Amino acid sequence: MTLLARRDFGSAELAGRLRERGYDEPxxxxxxxxxxxxRVLDDAxxxxxxxxxRAGRGQGPARIRxxxxxxxxxxxxxxxxxxxxxxxxxxxxxxxxxxxxxxAPEDWAEKSRQARFLQYRGFSNDHIRTAIGPDLDLDS
Numbered sequence: 001m002t003l004l005a006r007r008d009f010g011s012a013e014l015a016g017r018l019r020e021r022g023y024d025e026p027x028x029x030x031x032x033x034x035x036x037x038x039r040v041l042d043d044a045x046x047x048x049x050x051x052x053x054r055a056g057r058g059q060g061p062a063r064i065r066x067x068x069x070x071x072x073x074x075x076x077x078x079x080x081x082x083x084x085x086x087x088x089x090x091x092x093x094x095x096x097x098x099x100x101x102x103x104a105p106e107d108w109a110e111k112s113r114q115a116r117f118l119q120y121r122g123f124s125n126d127h128i129r130t131a132i133g134p135d136l137d138l139d140s
Contacts, residue, residue, distance in 0.1 A: 004035075008046045011036060012072030047073050047081035055086045058095040063122020092118055092127035104133050 003009060003017055011032050018028045035041035047068060054064045061082045068078035096114055105111045111132055118128045 004040065008049050009041065010043050010046045010068075010071050010073050011041055014041060016072075043073055044077050044081070047077045048084065051081045051085045055091060058091070058098070058121060060092065060095075060118070060122030060124070060127060061085065061088050062124060066122070088123065088127055089130045092123045092131040095121060095123075096131040 003014065009017070014035075015028050015032050018031065019025070023031075032041065050068060050071075050073075051064055054067070064085075065078050065082050068081070069075065096118060099117060100114055105114055114132050115128050118131060123131070
């Protein structure tokens, strides 16, 4: 309960933490099942909070989905949480504006630099095109 008092956990992540602390597998499985049954632990809620927090930090849907997968969150839950997340196009525009200023990039070198930054943050090519400008060709 000490772990859950600090923040939300996914069931797989919490199980891993408990195993690291020396609890045996049957005890961990029983505890996780009990917490899920009582809704103290909820993977869907965890995924929603994770998406909201990471989007608030300026991360895009691809990166968030990958990180949820790294935490062993079910891919269906991860996809639903990302789909229910913020307006990703607006977020990509806002992240670009905060990092590089309000002016659209003029030359290809600067457009490429900004596109790489947004791609690293986890935004798709469509999000990047919208944030930077329609004449950027990312598929070539």
